[in-house]
Amino acid sequence: MQIIFTYKDSFLKLYINGKLIKNYQRPSLKVSPGIRINIENTQTSYSANRYFREFRVWNKVLTDAEIADGLYLSVDPDTKGLVAYLSITKKDGFKDMSKYNNTTIYRKGTSSYNTGEQDGDSYVKDIDEATFTPTVEWKENVKFPSEILDTED
Known part of the structure; x- marks a missing residue:
């Protein structure tokens, strides 16, 4: 799955796998170098595999x-207007490859409730990369384009 956000003139657009999913009006949003990128599952009562x-x-x-056009191609990290770029590979992990070297934060839900409701920020803590990374199942040699997870053997 490829996730792209674009932001201009108070409009934030979300694309997933090249398709526009949502257009938000967010006049107070600040999209600039130095952003904090959260990788998290704040809801311990529900989890699902995502690739x-x-x-x-x-x-x-x-x-x-x-x-x-750029859906299945990597991007030059120095491309004008690119504020954050995580290529998400086993080699580079979740490191921001853009020229801004933004901070990636790993967070985990801490609530023990199993109600299926969002646990929320008061039940979330930052964890270090060494704790987070072993929980990732890396898939290599993935073929694109593909409607399902398909790997080359």
């Missing part, structure tokens, strides 16, 4: 064609 391939944050608008 993320890439995470990008742009402080400019990209056309739908630009999003689609």
Whole structure:
């Protein structure tokens, strides 16, 4: 799964696998170098496997064609307007590869409730990368494009 955010003139757009999913109006949002990227599961009562391939944050608008053209290609970390870029590989983990070297924070829910409700910020703590990374199941040689998780053997 590839996740891309673009932000311009108070509009934040979310793309998943090249498709526009949501357009938010967020006039007070600040998208600039030095952002904090949270990798977290704040809800201990529910968890699901997700396969993320890439995470990008742009402080400019990209056309739908630009999003689609770059869907299965890596991006130059020095590209103008690219504020954060996590290629999410076993080698690089969740390190921001952009020229801004933004901070990645790992967080975990701490609530013992099993009600299926969001546990919330008061039940979340930061954890170090050494605690988080062993919980990741890395998939290598993934074929793209693909509607399902498909690997080359």
